[in-house]
Amino acid sequence: MNALTSLDRPNSYIGRSVPRPNAKRLLAGRGRYVTDFVLPRMLHVAYVRSPYAHARIVSIDAQAAREMPGVKLVATGQDLARLCTPWVGTMDHFKGMKSPPQLPLPVDKVVWSGQAVVAVVADTRALAEDAAETVAIEFDELPVVVDIDAARMPGSPVISPELGSNLCFHGKIDTGGVDDVFANAAHIVEEEFHFGRHTAVTMEPRAIIADYDASEQQLTVHHATQTPYQFQDIYSRHYGIPESRVRVIAPDIGGSFGMKLHMYHEDMAVVGLSIMLGRPVKYVADRIESFVSDIHARDHRVRARMAVDADGEILAMDVEDVTAIGAFSAYPRTSVVEGNQVYRLMGAPYTFRNYRADLQVVFQNKVQMSQYRAVGHPIACAVTERLVDMIAAKTARDVFEIRSGNLIPDDAYPCTSPTGYQFEALSHHACLAKLRQMMDYDRLRAEQAQLRSKGIHRGIGIATFVEITNPGPAFYGVGGARISSQDGAIIKITPSGDVRCLISVTELGQGTETIIGQIVAEHLGVDRNRIKVITGDTETTPHGGATYACRGAGIGGETALQAALKLKANVLSVAGAILQEASEKLDIQNGWIIDAATMHPRVELAEIARIVYFRSDTLPPGTQAQLSVTHHYAPQGYPFAFTNGVQGCHLELDVETGLVNILKVWVVEDCGRIINPLLVDEQIRGGVVQGLGAAFFEECAYGDNGQLTNGSLADYLVPMAVEMPDIEIGHVETPTLDTQLGAKGVGEAGTAAASAAALNAVNDAMAPFGGSIAQLPMTPARILKALGHI
């Protein structure tokens, strides 16, 4: 007989793989994306873009465009600068950080190839493009800064002369003692790593409709974004419109991965164009525009070394990261967060105490680089884990053995990393043991040896990781960015006993609305199908951080949980009055008020609602029932809820062609309390695929002149289903005690370590040939070079 579990309790939804209520609508083609919206009197904008990576704008002749059919407005940087105040992508807590001011369209010079220069607004996008072709811009080319070393060289051109140099930020961490440890270490391993730029390639590109109504001074923006409140604040402040008159609606979103939470020049311009015209203006980035204007990610060169004693104990790590971010820092989150997380996450799973790191963030003439899924994690993980494998090789230890000897023990928490991260409770050893068993590691090694003798070269790589989730105000708020770390929820019971939950976390296709529904259903005590979750509209949903850095489940979920409990108390209070019973003797189950002790149903929730809304005259005098509640929650315990896990990668390398067949990936992950196993596993799988994209396929390639040379889906390779392996997922659950819910985030976990495990696996496959690789993506050309074939 099967034992009962907590899932057998009534209304038990947390921990259950329930399907997404909105999935059927999306599959039925009834999604409502910004691109689908057609507003009365709506116009379309096309942008004339710079063909140069760095050039002075000498003149703009748009007369012919103004006379083209259907054209309503041609606007330049000067026109928009009259309406919009400049923005600067810095935060105070990154000391010494610099970035030049930005405007919707440039006034005097362009700083990357593909930068929008002139906006042409017409009745249709095709007409706008026809007219855009006739705009004549005279440019005076300036010397281009592309290479990260060239950017820092004395005498090299400075992109923003007023800043004095191309250095955006220089950070240092030093625990002390590093030189001594390296001087006395039994072994030292070191490597120089290169991480290419890649980009998000969301299924739905960026899209925005700005609709300014001068009669009410009301700005409504339909915006494909994960952070509508942040943009409400930005549009209000930079265009001088009172916040109460700015409404940002984020409808269905076709993926974001961090890409859609940055301020883009085209998007800011659309708001100004709508103000100038008094009509709705739509802009949808096409794929070519996405490649040259969406944020790119990564772009690091890391030199790192690790010291180890004769017993294989890691003693210290010494790291130098140079990362290039384009010509300015992104707004409002800055482009330093990635580098900051790289140099703070290095070595995070391990016990060593001596750490030194130097971070330089430099400007160059490329499109902006900023936060994208698993910000900084894959870099820190790949560097650390490759060095650990090199130590294993050098000290003739197995890759599992070297890790189990150096990972922070599972009973050593709470503890603090050398870089200052506070860990509440992690489970590296439990995860490692589970991974070994899931992989059937010993069998894989035996098979590897056997196949090598037949000329088949398989590689096995593992990578442990720590993931940053549930950030508190230390993340952005303290730096002066108006980005909330709290969330808000409004839950109400309708007269029929249904439930509506309006919450500030947003839905991007990842299932936020599903898990919020599960949490409310469980803690209020109603059927999930009677709950409607509403997100993404600043006019109706409370202000909050929305979606970034894996905060939806942990912070948004706790907000919903506490709001549900508050509402439940209100319901029981009025139910007690109606039933003439002490409310603490009552409970709610499946939409019924029950006797808590006997579980006998007393009265249906719908009946309570009917009485409250329509027959309040029958309630005892003085009873004012509150069937709507508002609740806000901000994390107050640990500054972040760190999670951890480990990944394994098994692949086959064709040593003659450099092509890799990824055979299987395993992930063991600890995201605390799991709300919906199906969604958690698919988050991890999607993240792994993005990590494998970075490992093998995705790279924004630039020429020496700063031109992106592969800006289309024919040339920029995203991982496709055929090349992707089965991904098997296991869990260890260590709930955070900071919240009642106990959930941490999981969105970055897959991406954080997939490329590191792949890097180790390719190097493992190559080991018999003496070659090694430390550059992502691992293209066939780079692998063939590492093998000495070319």
Add this chain to the structure above:
Amino acid sequence: MKARAFSYARPSTVMEALETFADAGEDASYVAGGQSLVPALALRLQAPQLLIDIAHIEALRGVELQGGWLRIGALTRHCEVLTDPLIARHAPLYHAAAPHVAHPAIRNRGTIGGSISHSDPASEFPAMTLAMGAELELVSRTGTRRVAADDFFIDLFQTAIEPGELLVAIHVPVIRPGHRWAFHEFARRRGDYALVGCGVLAEFSDGLIEQARIVFFSVGNTPLRARQAEQCLIGKRLDEAAVAAAQALVGGDLDPPEDEHVPPAMKRHLARVLLGRLLGQIMRQDS
């Protein structure tokens, strides 16, 4: 991006199509499956005034055996090339290449005539046309001519088709009992343009190679015959030594363009590996 405005005509016969083109001057373009042309229109890389949609001309369809030749109508779609039993039997290199041509959605619309006329140097079908020694049937207002594949592919996206002329069919000499063949390509992802691809068609007589056609693609401006490698195989038994000899020569047969990401040395290396594997496959077919 959106295409520039254009006019559209849909003739129902070849002659009507040819006359429509002649009337329009040279600022017209034929369109069939549109799998290369339509993206080029959307990107405004091409902007003809008139599109002449030939997809509904019945005479351009069908696959049939005509004596020692297989006639494949130009409108035969890639997905039909993949499944047609006559093609599988008589023009097996098309059949072998078809699964590597792009993705199902593209194969459902793209046509073999369109692929060969477009003559992308990375495309499989133009190269296999050359490998099988096919002939291309071209029709103009003044008549019909057949051009051998060896004379058809001139330069990058440039073929023997004259302006206004229409490729109506491909004639493939059917496979004979002594023929052996093999096809493969190296691509980073299934369906991508190949890093290097190759089709080999060899005719054996008494265990010796009588004729060989080795055609590479993605290594130059057109599909390329590896003539030195072919020559060195003639009259030989296909054994490891012969394979190695052909591999040693193939680098000199190819002239890959400079490319930062796939440098010529890498293309030559991959071509050697690929040729070794394909000849090895044929060798094993024999035994």
